[in-house]
Amino acid sequence: MRTVNVALIGYAFMGKAHSNGWRQVAPFFSPRLTPHLKVIVGRTPRKVREAARSYGWEESATDWRDVVGRDDIDIVDIVTPGDSHAEIAIAAARAGKVVLCEKPLANTVKEAEQMLAAVEKARVVHMICHNYRRAPAVMLAKQIIDDGQLGDIRHYRGTYLQDWPADPKFPLVWRMDKKQAGSGALGDLAAHSIDLARFLVGEIAEVAGDLKTFVKTRPLPDHPKKSGRVTVDDASTALVRFKNGAIGTIEATRMALGRRNFNRFEINGSRGSLAFDLERMNELEVYFESDPQSVRGFRRILVTESTHPYMQAWWPPGHIIGYEHTFTHTMFDLLEGMADKRVPKPNFVDGVRNQRVLAAIEKSTASRRWVSL
Ligand SMILES: NC(=O)c1ccc[n+]([C@@H]2O[C@H](COP(=O)([O-])OP(=O)(O)OC[C@H]3O[C@@H](n4cnc5c(N)ncnc54)[C@H](O)[C@@H]3O)[C@@H](O)[C@H]2O)c1
Numbered sequence: 001m002r003t004v005n006v007a008l009i010g011y012a013f014m015g016k017a018h019s020n021g022w023r024q025v026a027p028f029f030s031p032r033l034t035p036h037l038k039v040i041v042g043r044t045p046r047k048v049r050e051a052a053r054s055y056g057w058e059e060s061a062t063d064w065r066d067v068v069g070r071d072d073i074d075i076v077d078i079v080t081p082g083d084s085h086a087e088i089a090i091a092a093a094r095a096g097k098v099v100l101c102e103k104p105l106a107n108t109v110k111e112a113e114q115m116l117a118a119v120e121k122a123r124v125v126h127m128i129c130h131n132y133r134r135a136p137a138v139m140l141a142k143q144i145i146d147d148g149q150l151g152d153i154r155h156y157r158g159t160y161l162q163d164w165p166a167d168p169k170f171p172l173v174w175r176m177d178k179k180q181a182g183s184g185a186l187g188d189l190a191a192h193s194i195d196l197a198r199f200l201v202g203e204i205a206e207v208a209g210d211l212k213t214f215v216k217t218r219p220l221p222d223h224p225k226k227s228g229r230v231t232v233d234d235a236s237t238a239l240v241r242f243k244n245g246a247i248g249t250i251e252a253t254r255m256a257l258g259r260r261n262f263n264r265f266e267i268n269g270s271r272g273s274l275a276f277d278l279e280r281m282n283e284l285e286v287y288f289e290s291d292p293q294s295v296r297g298f299r300r301i302l303v304t305e306s307t308h309p310y311m312q313a314w315w316p317p318g319h320i321i322g323y324e325h326t327f328t329h330t331m332f333d334l335l336e337g338m339a340d341k342r343v344p345k346p347n348f349v350d351g352v353r354n355q356r357v358l359a360a361i362e363k364s365t366a367s368r369r370w371v372s373l
Contacts, residue, residue, distance in 0.1 A: 004098075004338065005038035005072050009064045009088055010079035011051035014102055015040065018079055018129075019055035021327030028313045028328065031335040035075070041067055064088050069095040075334075078102060081174050082182045086111040089126075093118040098125045100334055104191045104358060105351030107182030112355040116348040125343050127334045128351040130195040132263060134329035136321070137284040138196065139309035140301070141267070141274050145200055149288065150269030156201045156240070156248030157266045158193035160185075161259035165215070165234070172218040176230045184232030186211060187358055189252035189263075194357045195346060196265055202244045203353070206372045209238040209361030214255055238361045273298070282320040 006022055008015060019037065026034045040057040041064045042048030052060035061067050064084075068076050068091050076092035078085055078101040086106045092099045099119060105128055106112040119126040132138060144150060162185075164170070174180040175188060198204065211233035220226045235253035242248065256262065263278035275285040275298070287298045304320060306312045310329050314321055337344035356373055364371040 001032060001034050003036050004033045004074040004335070005036050006075045006077055007039045007041065007064075007067045007070070007073045007097075008037075008057070008077045008079060009041045009067075009084075011040050011042040011048055011055070012079075014079035014129075015042075015051060016055060017324060017327050018077055018331075019051075019057070020324050021331040022077075023056055024324075024328045025331040025335065029332045031332055032339040033335045035331065035335065038073060039067055039070075065091070068092040068097060073097060075100065075338075081180045082107040082187065083180045086115050089115045090118040093122040093124050093126070096122060096124060098334070098338055099348075100127045100129060100330075101348075101351070102129045103195070103351070103354070104182060104187040105348060105355055107179075107187075109352070109355045109359045112348070112352045116352050119348050125334070125338050125341075126348045127330070127337070127344055128346050128348060128354075129327070129330055130192060130199075130346045130350070130354075131326035131330050132192055132196060132278065133199050133346065134310070134326045134333070135276075135278070135281050136309045136311050137276055137281060137301075137303040138200075140284055140303050141276060142200055143309070144274060144286065145267070145269075149272060150267065150274065151271030153201050153242075153244065153246045153267060153269045155266070155268040156197050156242070156246060156250075157268075158190075158197055158248065158250045159262065159264050160189040160193050160252040161256035161262040162189065162254050163257045163259055164254060165218075166255050166257050168215045169219060171221040171224070172228045172230065173221060176218065176232055178231035181232055183358060183362065184211075184213070184230075184234055184236070185252040185254050186233050186236040186361060189254070190236050190238070190250055190361070191354055191358060192263060193250045193252060193265065194354050195350065197240065197242075197248060197250065198350065198353065199346070200265070200267060201246050201248065202242050204240050204357050204373055205243045206241045206370050207238045207357060207360045207364055208370045209236065209364040211236050211362065211365045236361060238364070278323075281322070
């Protein structure tokens with residue numbers, strides 16, 4: 001078993017989640033390549049040293065430029081805000097590194113395309129972290145759809161609802177600054193629903209979007225008595241038409257009080273339906289029209305059997321898994337892709353297509369018209 005060294009750029013929310021994924025993947029999945037948590041990067045020396053110690057990284061560094069070209073680094077994992085994804089990913093690809101990047105791939109379609117061109121030119125393995133594809137129940141939904149058990153897909157209904165900045169006094173963090181984040185609920189949350197829609201239903205052909213900012217100014221994080229302008233959306237809605245004839249809705253908001261991380265979808269086909277809710281992520285609801293009339297109705301599959309996707313690596317049936325496992329599954333699929341010299345999915349091609357949908361929703365909002373992809 002060969003060891004591969006990882007450099008993680010960023011050390012906060014996703015830094016912790018990815019560190020955990022890299023730590024857990026070998027003991028549970030025994031991938032052919034074993035990751036070593038080599039170096040974690042952040043700009044504040046004390047904080048990044050502390051992160052290295054508590055998350056289990058061998059070293060810390062304060063400038064990604066000193067790290068991504070190092071001979072002893074095999075994988076560069078990017079978990080910074082969107083405004084730095086392109087620069088770091090392109091430098092890492094040019095240095096011949098495998099690149100894993102958080103979503104959305106970039107802040108603009110142009111940057112995303114440059115990132116894709118860089119990884120393709122360098123012929124390196126690349127992946128985008130749309131980790132919700134890797135919930136076992138979502139993978140099972142994909143198998144059910146691909147088996148034809150739902151028939152022709154007619155509807156996709158994706159909602160991703162949160163409420164963390166609903167209070168107007170919540171400060172103006174980077175996620176509310178277009179320069180750093182690219183967009184608000186759109187790129188942060190709808191990007192995941194778009195990825196799930198593309199994964200499960202197919203490519204999106206056109207969109208009619210609407211973006212809304214409810215709270216237009218907020219206190220500055222370091223000067224709470226001063227306020228600054230919110231330059232992104234709080235909420236995004238879109239009607240979508242798929243290339244295969246299905247239609248759908250994608251709604252994302254940070255203003256749905258009481259909804260903490262309500263990432264849900266429902267899919268209706270000509271022979272059945274299914275529904276998934278991240279807050280009950282071990283379950284998949286299914287309805288099959290072919291069931292005998294007397295027992296026909298939605299039923300709940302507990303997706304914890306060893307025959308279900310990824311579950312053989314974990315616990316006996318009924319012993320549920322959680323949010324963090326979706327990252328471990330991502331790391332496993334990336335490592336297996338590397339071992340096979342194959343680019344796993346979702347990758348930067350998916351990232352670019354997703355970014356085009358985000359841009360189309362913005363364009364549609366501005367023009368008040370349907371926009372084709
Ligand atoms: N897949 C998911 O479910 C999921 C969830 C949350 C966030 N994200 C994505 O992950 C990325 C990071 O989000 P987060 O929630 O971890 O944000 P965060 O604010 O918690 O962390 C951002 C980190 O990046 C660091 N950073 C910023 N600029 C840097 C630079 N130039 N060099 C080195 N470090 C830098 C910050 O110091 C911090 O450690 C974003 O792209 C976000 O959209 C994905």
